[in-house]
Amino acid sequence: MKLPQPPLPRSLQRRPARPGADGAGPNGQGPHDQKGAALTPKERAIEVPVSVVGWLDERTGASPFLRGFLYRKVPKGTNWFYTLGSASMFAFLSQAVTGVFLAMYYEPDTSRAYESASRITNELFLGELVRGMHRWGSTVMLVLVFLHLGRTFFFGAYKYPRELNWIIGVILLVLTLLMGFTGYLLPFDQRSFWATVVGVNLNSSGPIIGPYLADFLRGGPEFGSYTLSRFYAMHMLLIPGLIAALIGAHLYLVAKLGTTAPPWLKAEKPKALAKEEI
Amino acid sequence: MAEPKKNPKHRKSRYTADRGIAGAWEGETVTRRRVFEIGAQGVGGIAVAAFALPALGFALGPMFEDQLPDHFQDVGPEKDFNDETYVAKVIEIAPGAGEAGKTTIYVRKTDPSRDQQNADQPYVAISTRCAHLGCPVRYVQASRRFICPCHGGVYGFQGEVTGGPPVRPLDRFYTKAEGGRVLVGPRFSLNSKLERFPHPRDPSNHLDGLWQYLYPARPST
Numbered sequence: 001m002k003l004p005q006p007p008l009p010r011s012l013q014r015r016p017a018r019p020g021a022d023g024a025g026p027n028g029q030g031p032h033d034q035k036g037a038a039l040t041p042k043e044r045a046i047e048v049p050v051s052v053v054g055w056l057d058e059r060t061g062a063s064p065f066l067r068g069f070l071y072r073k074v075p076k077g078t079n080w081f082y083t084l085g086s087a088s089m090f091a092f093l094s095q096a097v098t099g100v101f102l103a104m105y106y107e108p109d110t111s112r113a114y115e116s117a118s119r120i121t122n123e124l125f126l127g128e129l130v131r132g133m134h135r136w137g138s139t140v141m142l143v144l145v146f147l148h149l150g151r152t153f154f155f156g157a158y159k160y161p162r163e164l165n166w167i168i169g170v171i172l173l174v175l176t177l178l179m180g181f182t183g184y185l186l187p188f189d190q191r192s193f194w195a196t197v198v199g200v201n202l203n204s205s206g207p208i209i210g211p212y213l214a215d216f217l218r219g220g221p222e223f224g225s226y227t228l229s230r231f232y233a234m235h236m237l238l239i240p241g242l243i244a245a246l247i248g249a250h251l252y253l254v255a256k257l258g259t260t261a262p263p264w265l266k267a268e269k270p271k272a273l274a275k276e277e278i
Numbered sequence: 279m280a281e282p283k284k285n286p287k288h289r290k291s292r293y294t295a296d297r298g299i300a301g302a303w304e305g306e307t308v309t310r311r312r313v314f315e316i317g318a319q320g321v322g323g324i325a326v327a328a329f330a331l332p333a334l335g336f337a338l339g340p341m342f343e344d345q346l347p348d349h350f351q352d353v354g355p356e357k358d359f360n361d362e363t364y365v366a367k368v369i370e371i372a373p374g375a376g377e378a379g380k381t382t383i384y385v386r387k388t389d390p391s392r393d394q395q396n397a398d399q400p401y402v403a404i405s406t407r408c409a410h411l412g413c414p415v416r417y418v419q420a421s422r423r424f425i426c427p428c429h430g431g432v433y434g435f436q437g438e439v440t441g442g443p444p445v446r447p448l449d450r451f452y453t454k455a456e457g458g459r460v461l462v463g464p465r466f467s468l469n470s471k472l473e474r475f476p477h478p479r480d481p482s483n484h485l486d487g488l489w490q491y492l493y494p495a496r497p498s499t
Contacts, residue, residue, distance in 0.1 A: 204481065223412075
């Protein structure tokens with residue numbers, strides 16, 4: 001026994017094709033399928049993202065670029081060690097996202113910093129989780145960066161023509177360390193305060209420029225209220241901006257130069273060439 | 279070798295017409311395109327410098343200016359202090375930083391028989407900032423020594439280094455006695471002979487012999 005169909009509103013009912021319509025082109029009749037039948041709303045809904053992407057692609061020319069960037073050929077022997085660079089980048093992205101939201105609740109003032117940081121941990125909804133992700137994520141990022149550096153070194157991936165990318169990577173490593181240094185002060189408890197005092201005075205021990213460097217970090221001759229706001233500005237504006245820009249340059253060079261094969265794979269010589277050697 | 283090398287002056291004419299540049303006219307030495315290139319880049323450079331230089335100076339300014347007030351702070355009546363032991367007092371060292379801007383100092387009366395150096399100061403006000411890396415030292419009366427908790431720096435009764443990594447004695451503050459009160463002023467540093475350096479240096483900066491020139495003082499202090 002067949003139950004009657006529930007009544008559909010007119011707009012959702014499939015309309016028959018107009019006489020003479022062949023589906024080749026819509027002559028003001030709305031979208032049609034290949035048989036010339038008018039598209040259902042569901043089919044039309046599927047068309048929307050496709051046409052949005054098409055609209056963007058037609059105006060930016062992004063698809064040839066993205067095809068070259070994302071569907072590169074990689075050498076034989078590519079393995080899990082080659083994912084450490086992307087992992088470092090995602091660690092940075094995670095730090096950026098959690099950091100932006102922590103900045104909504106944190107107050108970089110010498111009398112408010114500790115209170116606001118402990119309020120994030122103890123009172124705010126999910127504050128402990130987000131602060132924890134940022135705090136442990138910084139360690140994870142450093143570990144990943146060092147593993148990525150080790151992979152590049154031991155696979156010989158720093159050699160010609162990739163020296164510039166090695167240099168950019170070393171600058172990124174230094175900037176990552178600076179992120180750790182500047183971020184450590186922000187909770188403003190006894191440990192972070194004295195650790196940063198020692199860290200700044202370590203800078204001061206460099207001859208000639210050391211004292212100036214320490215004054216730049218402190219914002220003056222003594223550790224004061226400007227020190228905290230300087231560290232905050234460096235931690236969330238200056239260094240992340242530099243890191244983001246250099247990650248862009250790093251990725252551009254990876255896409256342009258390609259990746260290396262692991263060192264244990266020997267290059268396969270063409271047979272004809274091998275014969276001539278004998 | 280090629281002939282023009284022998285006489286480089288005649289290799290290139292200064293006239294664009296002689297160099298075969300399209301659209302050159304009689305007597306022209308610089309093309310219109312080149313003038314506009316240099317001009318546009320110059321204008322762009324000036325525009326960038328107009329905001330970048332003041333911003334950079336704003337960020338680097340504290341390296342060259344003395345932010346510490348040159349004022350003296352009252353730390354108590356003269357009868358609080360003697361020349362046998364140190365008394366801990368708290369002064370504000372970074373104005374506007376709340377609790378974080380305060381520091382402990384140790385004060386005693388100057389003993390003319392012991393303090394030949396800096397005898398012009400009526401009181402000895404010792405900074406607790408360790409001369410190694412700036413941790414806070416504490417005074418232990420039983421051993422008459424200042425001891426740093428971070429890396430094991432030890433200083434004698436005068437603040438001179440008796441052990442551990444510090445590179446020079448503990449800093450001091452200028453003092454004066456006025457109307458029965460003891461006043462503590464700006465900081466000064468000492469080398470290992472307890473000679474005074476009116477421009478205070480950071481911890482970890484050596485001040486003996488030629489070392490003092492490797493760690494320049496802040497220009498305006």
